[in-house]
Amino acid sequence: MSDIATDIVKVPAHADVRPPRTAALARLAAPWIALAVVFALLPLIFRSGSSLTMLSLMGIMIVFALSYNMLLGETGLLSFGHAVYYGLGGFLAVHFMNTVIYDRLPVPLFLIPIVGAFSGLVFGIIFGSVSTRRAGTAFAMISLGLGELVASSSLILRSFFGGEEGVSTNRTKLLHVFGLNFGPQIQVYYLIAAWCLVCMVAMYALRRTPFGRICNAVRENPERAQFVGYNPQAVRFIAFALAGLFAGIAGALAAINFELVNSSAVGAAQSGIVLLAAYIGGVGAFIGPVIGAIVVTWLEVMLSDITDVWQLYFGLLFIGVVMFAPNGIAGLLTMHVPLLQARTYRPLGRLALSYLIALMPALAMLAGVIAVIEMTYHRSVKASDGATISLFHLTLDTTSVTPWLAAIVLAAGGFLVFRRTWPIVGAAWHDAVLAAQAAEKRR
Amino acid sequence: MIAPAIELVDVHKSFGAMKIIHGVSLAVPAGERHAIIGPNGAGKSTLFNLISGRFTPSLGTVRLNGENVTGLPPYQINRRGLSRSFQVTNIFPRLSVWENVRCAVLWSLGYKYSFWRGIDGLADVRKRTESILDEIKLLDRRRVQAGVLTYAEQRALEIGITIAGNAGIILLDEPSAGMSTAETEGAVALIRKVSQGRTLIMIEHDMGVVFDLADRISVLVYGQIIASDIPAKIKQDAAVQTAYLGTAA
Numbered sequence: 001m002s003d004i005a006t007d008i009v010k011v012p013a014h015a016d017v018r019p020p021r022t023a024a025l026a027r028l029a030a031p032w033i034a035l036a037v038v039f040a041l042l043p044l045i046f047r048s049g050s051s052l053t054m055l056s057l058m059g060i061m062i063v064f065a066l067s068y069n070m071l072l073g074e075t076g077l078l079s080f081g082h083a084v085y086y087g088l089g090g091f092l093a094v095h096f097m098n099t100v101i102y103d104r105l106p107v108p109l110f111l112i113p114i115v116g117a118f119s120g121l122v123f124g125i126i127f128g129s130v131s132t133r134r135a136g137t138a139f140a141m142i143s144l145g146l147g148e149l150v151a152s153s154s155l156i157l158r159s160f161f162g163g164e165e166g167v168s169t170n171r172t173k174l175l176h177v178f179g180l181n182f183g184p185q186i187q188v189y190y191l192i193a194a195w196c197l198v199c200m201v202a203m204y205a206l207r208r209t210p211f212g213r214i215c216n217a218v219r220e221n222p223e224r225a226q227f228v229g230y231n232p233q234a235v236r237f238i239a240f241a242l243a244g245l246f247a248g249i250a251g252a253l254a255a256i257n258f259e260l261v262n263s264s265a266v267g268a269a270q271s272g273i274v275l276l277a278a279y280i281g282g283v284g285a286f287i288g289p290v291i292g293a294i295v296v297t298w299l300e301v302m303l304s305d306i307t308d309v310w311q312l313y314f315g316l317l318f319i320g321v322v323m324f325a326p327n328g329i330a331g332l333l334t335m336h337v338p339l340l341q342a343r344t345y346r347p348l349g350r351l352a353l354s355y356l357i358a359l360m361p362a363l364a365m366l367a368g369v370i371a372v373i374e375m376t377y378h379r380s381v382k383a384s385d386g387a388t389i390s391l392f393h394l395t396l397d398t399t400s401v402t403p404w405l406a407a408i409v410l411a412a413g414g415f416l417v418f419r420r421t422w423p424i425v426g427a428a429w430h431d432a433v434l435a436a437q438a439a440e441k442r443r
Numbered sequence: 444m445i446a447p448a449i450e451l452v453d454v455h456k457s458f459g460a461m462k463i464i465h466g467v468s469l470a471v472p473a474g475e476r477h478a479i480i481g482p483n484g485a486g487k488s489t490l491f492n493l494i495s496g497r498f499t500p501s502l503g504t505v506r507l508n509g510e511n512v513t514g515l516p517p518y519q520i521n522r523r524g525l526s527r528s529f530q531v532t533n534i535f536p537r538l539s540v541w542e543n544v545r546c547a548v549l550w551s552l553g554y555k556y557s558f559w560r561g562i563d564g565l566a567d568v569r570k571r572t573e574s575i576l577d578e579i580k581l582l583d584r585r586r587v588q589a590g591v592l593t594y595a596e597q598r599a600l601e602i603g604i605t606i607a608g609n610a611g612i613i614l615l616d617e618p619s620a621g622m623s624t625a626e627t628e629g630a631v632a633l634i635r636k637v638s639q640g641r642t643l644i645m646i647e648h649d650m651g652v653v654f655d656l657a658d659r660i661s662v663l664v665y666g667q668i669i670a671s672d673i674p675a676k677i678k679q680d681a682a683v684q685t686a687y688l689g690t691a692a
Contacts, residue, residue, distance in 0.1 A: 229550030
């Protein structure tokens with residue numbers, strides 16, 4: 001739904017009556033300037049070292065997820081090996097940094113992502129020339145194969161990939177300009193934020209070019225695209241190479257951030273996480289992968305802190321999104337935009353209330369499921385640590401029946417009640433849509 | 444002598460052991476409105492697929508304005524000035540009507556795979572898209588997602604996409620199929636207008652439309668052209684009578 005909404009908005013209402021150039025330019029630039037201000041101010045709000053690290057990771061992931069969506073969302077290419085271009089970008093960046101340090105070359109750190117971009121582009125061209133000959137399932141399989149190929153060679157070609165410990169560098173030893181040594185995380189954050197902004201603008205602009213539009217046409221109907229003069233293979237190839245370029249930038253930023261790149265950067269898990277981020281955020285809208293990158297990074301950092309089985313929750317979230325919100329978080333949000341624009345507050349209020357009603361049993365169900373998962377994990381892996389675990393500020397004895405029973409009742413009962421709230425939400429949604437349509441007509 | 448817009452020389456097509464087209468030769472001079480008629484399963488759509496590059500002939504030659512285009516992919520043939528529509532509506536369903544036509548305009552205006560300039564600032568693209576939408580009477584439906592248009596509107600969009608690239612040769616595959624009488628009248632008027640100054644080949648079952656529009660008619664039966672002449676002669680042709688128009692006469 002979401003991409004339809006955005007596509008419709010893009011058509012100028014009076015296509016031949018255009019505002020003056022400067023006004024149009026200002027309107028185009030305004031959101032980006034606002035974003036730049038947000039990026040600049042964020043570290044003033046989130047001051048701690050760990051939140052700075054988290055923000056840096058989010059910036060990297062935004063670039064990576066957006067580059068992935070050039071394939072999945074824009075061109076309809078499902079890749080299982082996008083980390084190849086991220087990881088190779090990172091490795092070449094790290095080697096280049098070490099060369100710069102060793103030979104004392106006059107290269108400042110903030111230009112290193114260009115090395116990543118170039119590497120990603122070159123490998124995108126090389127591997128893309130093979131994989132983009134086909135679309136659909138064949139493309140997905142080839143991308144998986146190429147991913148495995150690079151991941152396995154990373155353990156064989158030790159001189160380049162550095163074996164299991166990877167290749168490390170020291171970002172502070174490059175040429176210092178403006179007195180920046182990039183030792184403190186705050187300086188690295190601003191470096192990442194600046195590159196993130198540049199990449200976001202570039203990828204957004206790319207969608208609004210003849211090529212960007214033809215990517216959508218090829219996604220929708222590659223055969224018809226051939227009969228209006230376009231070679232779908234060529235379109236896929238260019239999209240793939242450009243996606244590689246931006247993935248390479250993300251990889252180089254990660255190399256700068258961690259001062260280390262190892263074989264996991266090109267691995268299947270990294271390819272998986274970017275798919276999750278793009279999909280959970282929503283592949284149909286530009287903002288989707290951005291939201292997804294933020295959510296996934298936050299969950300990754302936060303969940304891995306509080307539970308060992310965080311990947312399980314991740315999987316559950318992914319399944320939930322695929323089943324119930326195929327357009328991702330962005331899709332859920334954009335669904336509501338026309339309702340908000342109609343300003344029919346009474347039905348909107350009832351809709352919000354119905355969400356609250358549905359949320360209560362959903363949370364109960366979630367708590368029950370979490371308790372079952374955590375207690376099971378504790379019993380099967382960590383039983384030697386003692387019988388009790390601490391969950392939701394409660395101490396649960398995993399050997400007694402009561403907490404198990406309570407958890408199961410909570411999960412099953414929560415689900416049953418949750419099911420019964422769906423018609424309420426459905427009816428409230430229906431009313432809100434009708435009210436919005438009526439308001440639209442009155443105008 | 445000027446080469447015909449389309450020239451087929453002894454074209455054959457088989458799928459495995461199944462022979463669909465058995466040696467079709469046909470020349471359509473530039474500027475002609477040519478209709479291909481024939482019973483279901485005669486191979487009319489296959490013939491279109493062979494001309495437009497969707498299929499490669501098993502044997503024989505296809506020439507476009509004198510140039511041999513046999514075996515070229517569809518986009519190469521399209522770039523040489525041939526555009527086609529489809530019997531089963533073949534549009535970009537989740538793009539807006541505006542985007543559908545705009546995508547079809549881009550290559551012919553020379554924008555190709557350009558990823559370095561904004562599309563909304565291209566005045567020629569905008570003007571051409573607007574004029575096409577105006578022509579197919581979908582200008583006020585331009586923001587609608589193409590997949591939710593009515594059937595007749597989708598057929599009009601199908602023609603819009605086909606003519607958007609300003610191709611000199613237009614192939615229309617059953618443009619009036621499934622339309623009501625009123626809708627068919629609209630379609631005929633549209634086809635008459637858009638085929639002005641172009642070469643048109645169309646497959647059509649509605650004889651009213653055929654005799655109304657065509658300068659010449661070819662009758663395809665079991666993969667062979669049994670007659671190719673002006674409408675008046677086709678009406679009287681005994682072979683056509685028996686094979687297609689009904690044996691009563």
